[in-house]
Amino acid sequence: MRSDYLFTSESVSEGHPDKVSDQISDAIVDLFLSKDPEARIACETLTTTQLVVLAGEIRCKGVYEDGAWAPGAQDEIEKAVRDTVKRIGYEQDGFHWEKLEFINRLHGQSAHIAQGVDAADNKDEGAGDQGIMFGYATDETPDLMPATLYYSHKILERMAADRHSGAAPFLEPDAKSQVTLRYEGSLPVAATAVVVSTQHAPGYDEGDKEAELHAYVKRVIADVIPPVLLRETTYYINPTGSFEIGGPDGDAGLTGRKIIVDTYGGASPHGGGAFSGKDPTKVDRSAAYITRYLAKNVVAAGLATRCTIQIAYAIGVSQPLSLYVDTHDTGTIGDDKIEAAIKGITKLGGLTPRAIRTHLGLNKPIYQPTAAYGHFGRKPTGDFFPWERTDLVEDLKAALA
Numbered sequence: 001m002r003s004d005y006l007f008t009s010e011s012v013s014e015g016h017p018d019k020v021s022d023q024i025s026d027a028i029v030d031l032f033l034s035k036d037p038e039a040r041i042a043c044e045t046l047t048t049t050q051l052v053v054l055a056g057e058i059r060c061k062g063v064y065e066d067g068a069w070a071p072g073a074q075d076e077i078e079k080a081v082r083d084t085v086k087r088i089g090y091e092q093d094g095f096h097w098e099k100l101e102f103i104n105r106l107h108g109q110s111a112h113i114a115q116g117v118d119a120a121d122n123k124d125e126g127a128g129d130q131g132i133m134f135g136y137a138t139d140e141t142p143d144l145m146p147a148t149l150y151y152s153h154k155i156l157e158r159m160a161a162d163r164h165s166g167a168a169p170f171l172e173p174d175a176k177s178q179v180t181l182r183y184e185g186s187l188p189v190a191a192t193a194v195v196v197s198t199q200h201a202p203g204y205d206e207g208d209k210e211a212e213l214h215a216y217v218k219r220v221i222a223d224v225i226p227p228v229l230l231r232e233t234t235y236y237i238n239p240t241g242s243f244e245i246g247g248p249d250g251d252a253g254l255t256g257r258k259i260i261v262d263t264y265g266g267a268s269p270h271g272g273g274a275f276s277g278k279d280p281t282k283v284d285r286s287a288a289y290i291t292r293y294l295a296k297n298v299v300a301a302g303l304a305t306r307c308t309i310q311i312a313y314a315i316g317v318s319q320p321l322s323l324y325v326d327t328h329d330t331g332t333i334g335d336d337k338i339e340a341a342i343k344g345i346t347k348l349g350g351l352t353p354r355a356i357r358t359h360l361g362l363n364k365p366i367y368q369p370t371a372a373y374g375h376f377g378r379k380p381t382g383d384f385f386p387w388e389r390t391d392l393v394e395d396l397k398a399a400l401a
Contacts (some may be wrong), residue, residue, distance in 0.1 A: 003183070003184065003185050003186050004182075004183065004184050004185075005182075005183050006180055006181070006182050006183070006192060007146075007148055007180070007181055007183060007266075007267070008148055008178060008179065008180040008181075008193075008266075009146060009148035009149035009152050009178070009179060009260075009264075009265025009266055009267070010152055010176060010177065010178040010179075010195075010260075010261060010265070011149065011152035011153045011155070011156050011176070011177050011178075011261055011265075011373065011374070012156070012175070012176050012177075012258055012261055013156045013159070013160055013173065013174060013175035013176070013198075013372070014088050014160055014173065014372035014373070015088050015089065015090070015160075015172070015173020015174040015175065015199065015246070015247050016174055016175070016176065016247075016253070016258070017047055017048075017174070017247055017248040017250070017251050017252060017253025018253045018254060018255075018256075018257040018258045019253070019258060019371065019372050020045075020047050020084075020085065020088060020090075020247065020248055020253050021044075021045040021046065021047050021253040021254050021255045021257075021276075022045075022255055022256070022258070022262075022276035022277070022371040022372070023084050023088065023276075023368055023371040023372060024045040024047070024052065024054075024080075024081050024084050024085070024255075025043045025044065025045045025054075025255045025276045025277030025371070026276045026277065026367040026368040026370065026371040027080045027081065027083070027084045027368050028041065028043040028045075028054065028077060028080060028081075028106075028277070029041050029043065029276075029277060029278070029279060029365075029367045029368075030080075030365035030366070030367050030368050031076060031077065031080045031365070032058065032060045032063060032279075033279065033363060033364060033365045033367075034365040035060055035061070035062050035063050036060045036061040036062060036063065037363040037364065038061075038363065039058070039059060039060040039061070039063075039279055040057070040058060040059040040060070040109045040279055040281065041056070041057075041058050041060070041277065041278065041279040042056045042057045042058070042109075042277060042278055042279075042282070043055075043056040043058070043106060043255070043277040043278075044056045044254070044255045044256070044277055045253075045254070045255045045277065046252065046253070046254055047095070047247075047248035047252065047253040047254075048248050048249075048252040048253070049094050049095065049248065049249045050094065050095060050096065050099060050100045050101060050249075051100060051101045051102075051103070051248075052081055052085070052100055052101070052102050052103070053102075053103045053105065054077070054081070054103070054104050054105060054106050055105040055106065056105075056106055056107075056277065057106070057107060057108065057109040057110060058106050058107070058108065058109060059108060059109040064106070064108065067108055074104055077104055077106075078102050078104070081102055082097045082098065082100075082102070083097075084368070085097035085100065086098075088173050089163065089164065089172075089173045090173060090247060090248075092172070092247070092249060093249075094245065094247070094248075094249025094250075095247050095248045095249045125281070125318060125352070125353055125354045126315065126316035126317050126318050126353070127281075127283045127287075127313035127314065127315055127316065127317060127318070127353050128278075128279075128281040128282040128283055128284075128315065128353065129273075129282060129283060129284060129313070129315050130312075130313060130314050130315045131271055131272070131273050131283060131284060131287075131312070131313060132271040132272075132310055132311070132312045133271045133273065133283060133284065133287040133288040133291055133310070133311050133312075133313075134263075134268055134269045134270060134271055134288070134291055134308060134309065134310050135268075135288065135289075135290070135291025135292035135293065135294055135295040135296075135308070135309045136263075136264045136267060136268035136292065136295050136306075136307065136308050136309075137292070137295040137296040137298065137299040137300075137306070137307050138267070138299065138305065138306045138307075139299055139305045139306070140187070140188060141377070143377035143378075143388075144296050144299050144300065144377070145264070145374075145376060145377035146264055146265050146267040147179075147181055147188045148179045148180070148181050148188075148265055148267070149179075149261075149264060149265030149267070149374065149377075150377060151179045151181075151191070151224055151225050152177045152178060152179045152265065153177075153373045153374050153377070154224045155177045155179075155194075155196060155220055155221060155224050155225075156175055156176075156177050156373065157373050158220050158223065158224060159171060159175060159196075159198065159217075159220055160173075160175075162220075168216055169201070170200055170201045170204050170209070170212070170213060170216075171198055171199070171200060171201075172198070172199035172200060172201065172244075172246060172247075173199060173246070173247055174198070174199035174243075174246030174247045174250065175196070175197065175198040175199060176195075176196070176197045176198075177194070177195065177196050177197075178193075178194070178195035178196075179191060179193075179194055179195075179225070180192050180193040180194070181229070188229060189229070190229055190231060190232050190233075191225055191229045191230055191232075191233045192232060192233065192234065193233065193234045193235075193236065194221055194225070194233055194234075194235055194236070195236040195237075195239070196217050196221070196235075196236070196237050196238070197237075197238050197239065197240070197243055198213075198217070198238065198243060199243050199244065199245075199246035199247065199250075200213055200238070200243055200244065201244075202244060205238070205241055205242040205243070205244070213237070213238070214235075214237045214238075217235075217237050218235060218237070221233075221235070255274065255276050255277045256274025256275075256276060256277070257274075259272070259273075259274050259275075261374065262274070262275060262276075262374060262375050263288070263374075263375065263376060264376070268308055269308065269310070271284070271288070271310075273285075273288070275288065275370065275375055276367070276370070276371050280353075280356075280357050280362035280363060281353055281357070283313045283353055283356075286353060286356045286357055286360070286362055287311050287313065287320075287351075287353075287356065288375075289356070289360060289362070289375070289387040290311070290348075290351060290356045290359075290360065290387065291309040291310070291311055292375075292376050292387050292388075293360065293386075293387040293388075293389070293392065294309050294342055294392070295307040295308065295309045296387075296388065296390060297390055297391075297392035297393055297396060298325070298327070298338060298396065300390040300393050301392075301393040301396045301397055302332065303327070303331060303332055303333060303338060303396065303400075304327035304328070304330045304331040304332065304338075305330040306327060306328045306330045307325065307326070307327050307328075307330075307331075308325075308326045308327075308328070309323070309324065309325050309326075310322070310323070310324040310326075311323050311324075311351065313353075318352040318353060318354070319350060319352060320350075320351050320352075323339055323342065323343065323351065324339070325338045325339045325342070333400060337400060338396075338400070340399075341396055341399035341400050342396075342399075344399050345392070345395050345396070345399055347359060347395070360386045360387055361383060361386050362386075364383050366383050366384050366385075366386075369384055369385075370385070376388070
C-alpha cells in the first residue's frame with residue numbers, strides 16, 4: 001500500500017441545489033415518520049428556478065391510505081417544503097421559499113414491493129431492496145473520518161453559520177469546498193490545495209469587496225485546518241470570478257446526487273444507493289448506517305486504524321447475503337475473526353433490516369439534519385446520529401477475548 005500520496009475530497013453546502021433537494025426529501029421522511037413510525041417513503045425531489053417537484057411512493061397511516069390523502073395532509077407537505085427552503089436561506093429572485101411553485105406527485109407504494117418488505121405469518125420483514133452497502137472509519141480525525149472530507153465539511157459548516165448569524169452578510173447559500181492533503185506514512189502532513197467557491201452578494205467579485213470575501217474565506221480555512229498543514233497551500237477562491245447566480249436557479253437539483261459527499265469523500269467504496277428521501281426499511285440507508293457504526297467501533301476499539309465493511313441484501317429477504325471486513329493491513333487481529341465477532345453479537349440480531357432499525361432506533365423523524373454536511377462523522381445527540389455511537393466497543397472486545 002502506498003504511504004506517500006495526494007488525496008482530495010469535496011463537500012457542498014446546504015444551499016447547493018442537490019442538497020436542497022436532499023433536505024426537502026428528508027423533511028418529508030421526517031414528517032411521515034412523525035405521523036407513523038412504520039411509514040414507507042421513497043421521496044425524490046427536483047428543484048430548479050422557482051419550482052420544487054416531489055415524486056415517489058409512500059404509505060403512511062393517517063396521511064395517505066387506500067389511495068387517498070387525509071384532510072390537510074398535502075398542505076402539511078407543502079409547508080414542510082417551504083419551511084426547509086426558508087431555513088436554508090433562499091429568498092432570491094430565482095428561488096424564493098414563498099414564491100416558488102410547488103408540485104406534489106407522491107403516490108402509493110407498489111403492492112409488489114410491500115409484499116416483499118412487510119413481515120407476514122412466519123416471514124420476517126425483508127430488505128426494501130437488493131444491493132451492497134459500505135461503512136468506513138479511519139483514525140485520521142477525532143470523528144474517525146477521512147481528513148480531506150472532514151475539513152471540507154467543516155469549512156462550509158462554518159461559512160453557513162456565519163451567513164445565518166449575520167457575521168458574513170455577503171455570503172449566499174450555495175457553496176462548494178475541496179481539500180487536497182499530502183500524506184506521508186498514511187497520515188496527512190500538508191494541505192497542498194484548498195478550493196472554495198461561494199455564492200455571494202452583488203459586487204463581491206471585484207475590487208475591495210472581492211478582497212474582503214477572499215480574506216474572509218482564508219480566515220475560515222485557517223480556523224478549520226491546523227496551521228501545521230497550511231505551510232504549502234495554494235488557495236482557489238471563486239476561481240471562475242463571479243458566483244451570484246446559484247442554488248436551484250443556477251443549476252437544477254436532484255435528490256441523491258451527492259453520495260460521495262454524503263459518505264467518505266471517495267476514501268471508501270460506495271454501493272451506489274443514496275440515502276435521503278428513504279425510510280429506514282430501505283437498506284441503502286439503514287445498512288449503510290450500521291456498517292459505519294460497525295467500522296467506527298472496530299477502529300474505536302483499537303482493532304485497526306482503518307476499516308471498511310461491506311454488507312449485501314436481496315429484496316424481501318431478511319438475512320444479509322454477505323458480510324466482509326477489510327482492515328487494510330492495519331488490524332491487530334485477523335479480519336475473519338472480526339467478521340465472526342460481529343456475527344456473534346446477539347444485540348445486532350443478525351443484521352436483519354428490522355434488527356438494524358431496532359438497535360439504532362431508526363424509525364424516528366431524525367433525518368433532515370443528515371442531509372447536509374455528511375451523514376457520518378457527526379456528533380450523536382439524543383436520537384440523532386445513533387450510528388456514530390461507539391457503544392459496541394466492549395461487545396467487540398468481549399467477542400474477541
